[in-house]
Amino acid sequence: MSKATVRRKKRQAGQEIIEFALVSIFLIPMLLGSFVVGINIIKNIQANQVVRDLDNIYIHGGDFSTYPLQQLAQRLAQGLNLQFPAFSTGTNNVQANTGSAGDGIVWVSQVMYIGATTDPNCVSVGAGNCTNHDNFVFTQRIVFGNSSLNSTNPSMLGDPVGATLSTGGNVQNYVTDATAQLTSSAEAALKARWQTTANGQTPLTDGQVIYVVEGYFQTPSLSLGNFSSKGVYAQSFF
């Protein structure tokens, strides 16, 4: 190799790197972005499929207060890292089986619309006692997964705080107990979706039940600079 060539090589050393760096300014963010978006789409699809499948099981009588059904949910949510504590020996039903591990939480709810005071639900308890008339109420609520996610990313329906729930998640006195009602924001959201005549819909009538499964799954591994994603939420109304 001639001396001139060596000199030219020295002058050109690193040129491709600089050029590649210039291109990378566009390429790498695009790759990272598409990676994050792609994974999020996948997680979103997974989450939607999980809540849909769980809701399908639920509406057909599946009891998610039992460990075998919660384990089934865990298997369906493979890859979403849904974790919860094992039941203690002799325990068959747990309404809220939550721990601090894992990246997911699932809420399983049965919501009923209580009609006017003249409708059967109110008549059965006496119109004067029908605290929850013209409202949506929880008639069942089961939750399992990572409880810390419940505070950062709560259920869209809220929680039946103060209501008396059995180990199977059934809400007692849901016609008369005001704490069985959904939160006001959830009530408004459900009424906007259900008690409307838009799109050819008709409002629900007294006693109609909605089987709802919600899931939130955080995706901490996808926090890449500005391309971060906290997680995906999915819900299903059956």
Place this chain on the structure above:
Amino acid sequence: MTPTGQRKRGERGVSLILGTAAIVFVVPMMGIAIDVGFLYSAKDKLQASVDGAALAAARALTLGSTTAAQADSAKQNAVNWFYANFPQSAWASKNTQMDITDTHVHVYDDSTNPNVRHVDVTASTDVPTWFMRWFGYDAITINAIGNASRRDVVAMIVIDRSGSMNNNNGCSNMRSAAKVFTGQFAAGRDQIGMVEFGDTSWVDSSPTTNFRDVLGYTASGTSGSGLIDNINCNDNTGTAQAISLAYNELYKVGLPGAFNFMMFFTDGIPNSVTLNFQNVMLSSSGCWDSAGQSLSSGKGNFVTNPPSWTPGWTMPSGYYNPNIPAGPIGVIASDDPSGSGSYGVRKYQGVSQGNPNHGTISSGNAPGCSFPGNESNYVQDFQKLPPTDVWGNSLVNNSYNPITTDGSGNIVLTSSADNGTPLSGNNLTFHLAARNAADSAAFQARTNLTLPVTVFGIGLGGTSAAPPGYDFMQRVTNDPNGDLYNTPALYPACSAEPLCTSSKTQPQGVFIFSSDTTKLQQAFLAMASQILRLAK
């Protein structure tokens, strides 16, 4: 050869050019991947929405007094559920197509099973693209189809109208709750009938599609007047007879393609059982056979000419147990254990609906026997019970309620109370026998090879001094679960109770315990909800 330095100068920026050129291909590729992912995601949500709509529509096939009205309800429910799951503009979509027309919601009968209806739901929407529009694809139309089915129901409700039901408004609350329960089912398609029972039983109605009118529920609510309204509460608890009579009605309808079940309601432990006393009469009884001969004359039993203590007892064809004999048939019954109370042998069947007082075996149809004059005098005529009741339900089950038997399998009445002294405990032999018989009756109904049925049960507390045992109700319904409805839970899972057994190979029902009469309606509604979820 061109000098190396010149070549290199000519190649300056090639990486940049190549990289830029690559972006021209890479970006659209990534864009297409993202668009496809987005479309797939939207399709997934659309699919979940039509699935939910189809299931909700199938559930709504109970709403309406005619099949046409039910189809309309189904279509409307499909629309309601679809748009709740997939609102307009969801996923930035446009032109979503879903309404109550047959194109989108199709309700139809199964081609082979006349007891099954199907609902197909079809929807479509246009989802915009972000990158593919560069190639002329502004939006992609996605479609989804969902379907669901509903089996018609054939059911008998079995209502305990024993005397304790009068406490704390139990009887009236039960009537209201039972009517609301029947109102949850599909008039014109489902068939519901009713048996009521004290220590005797009465078939108020065979399963009928007109149950809303017949039983008292109307389309407008609970203002109707029917057979449920006419129930008066009195007498004891002859559970086995009632379950067998109810099962018999389901058997006669004979639609295995439908969802067959029994809805059993009671507020007390069984304390009465219907028996044929033919082979357990004492030769010293003084009873006469149908030829007018007294057993004391040496016949020993009624083998040749058993009298009929209940002339109305006939068994027409079509019954699931063809071997039910005629003969000296009566109900041996007692009040719940309370230290005193009536007990003895009575006529097998209630006089009529609305007249719940048990019949009395008279000297006219049980000549010579001691008990027609005083029902508790039966110990002068027999001191054993046959091993089965008239329906073939076993009174003996040593793994449940052990009972002493003799060499012929007949049950020996052992306690002093069984032998005629005032009642003094919960374990009277015929209390145990009645419990075993009821358990056996439910077992037979669940395991009949021709028509196995599911048994659901509601127990009521707060009215009877001896409410139905939890393990008894779990056994009858074959429910393996503990209490899922009360707080705190009143009973554990079946597996944790020494006397409870359940089987996965038999139809598994549900047991709900209502701790007082005010909660009865919610218990019945919860049960209806459970049943309707399974009628698919």
